[in-house]
Amino acid sequence: MSQSSGVDPAKLAAAQAAVALVEDGMKLGLGTGSTAAVMVRELAARVAAEGLKLRCAATSQATADLATSLGLRIESLDEIGWLDMTIDGADEVDPDLHLIKGGGAAHLREKVVAAASDRMVVVADPGKVVEILGAFPLPVEVLAFGFETTRKLIRRALDELELGGHDVMQRLRGSDPVITDEGNLILDLHLGCIPDAPALARALAAIPGVVEHGLFLGMCDLAIIGRKDGSVIQLARDADIDADLLANEGE
Numbered sequence: 001m002s003q004s005s006g007v008d009p010a011k012l013a014a015a016q017a018a019v020a021l022v023e024d025g026m027k028l029g030l031g032t033g034s035t036a037a038v039m040v041r042e043l044a045a046r047v048a049a050e051g052l053k054l055r056c057a058a059t060s061q062a063t064a065d066l067a068t069s070l071g072l073r074i075e076s077l078d079e080i081g082w083l084d085m086t087i088d089g090a091d092e093v094d095p096d097l098h099l100i101k102g103g104g105a106a107h108l109r110e111k112v113v114a115a116a117s118d119r120m121v122v123v124a125d126p127g128k129v130v131e132i133l134g135a136f137p138l139p140v141e142v143l144a145f146g147f148e149t150t151r152k153l154i155r156r157a158l159d160e161l162e163l164g165g166h167d168v169m170q171r172l173r174g175s176d177p178v179i180t181d182e183g184n185l186i187l188d189l190h191l192g193c194i195p196d197a198p199a200l201a202r203a204l205a206a207i208p209g210v211v212e213h214g215l216f217l218g219m220c221d222l223a224i225i226g227r228k229d230g231s232v233i234q235l236a237r238d239a240d241i242d243a244d245l246l247a248n249e250g251e
């Protein structure tokens with residue numbers, strides 16, 4: 001049975017439109033986060049109703065647990081090999097469909113899974129659509145080994161890109177460090193605005209203690225933006241983004 005009461009209608013609309021793209025026999029990547037969780041529930045409902053035969057890989061332990069609890073069988077990415085489509089959430093989506101991800105500390109596995117997919121579809125609400133990335137703090141997964149050294153190297157890289165002086169904060173849950181599914185730590189870069197995302201992505205990737213950053217550049221093929229009234233807007237790469245969406249429709 002499909003979810004309804006208590007579920008954010010914008011997330012539900014996006015999730016339903018994305019799940020409608022799923023075809024019998026597909027190999028799917030399942031994203032992480034609250035919007036992806038709505039999608040996983042919709043997918044499980046469709047599978048139960050229609051008996052679809054799917055092969056699914058999860059982008060986090062949390063998603064694997066949710067999917068399994070709903071009767072979906074999760075396999076490892078390596079067992080499946082290559083995916084037809086990954087459906088995932090995002091923290092920010094810009095007009096070129098570049099993304100910030102990792103608000104749930106899952107961006108490392110999410111990027112590995114998206115990179116192994118023919119198509120990445122993002123499900124989001126209008127609040128995620130931005131003109132320029134960076135208001136959402138950029139998550140960077142780093143090794144525990146040499147953590148403070150890596151933080152210094154990140155600060156140096158930011159200085160070189162004229163993005164210095166911003167907070168580079170370790171992500172905590174209460175007073176404990178957030179530990180990712182891969183056993184690493186998270187630094188959140190509070191940049192406000194990222195004028196040159198490719199340059200920042202290159203600089204972060206060149207730092208040895210950085211495992212993966214949350215910039216997803218050129219990976220998303222389609223963003224499905226759900227609205228509170230249950231309608232959706234589908235944004236394909238290079239398509240213009242509706243000015244109303246950038247104003248977040250007052251949401």
Ligand SMILES: O=C[C@H](O)[C@H](O)[C@H](O)COP(=O)(O)O
Nearest residue numbers: 033034035089102103104106
């Ligand atoms: O690490 C988490 C992921 O990148 C999520 O997909 C992202 O944070 C969006 O999550 P939500 O749908 O809960 O806003």
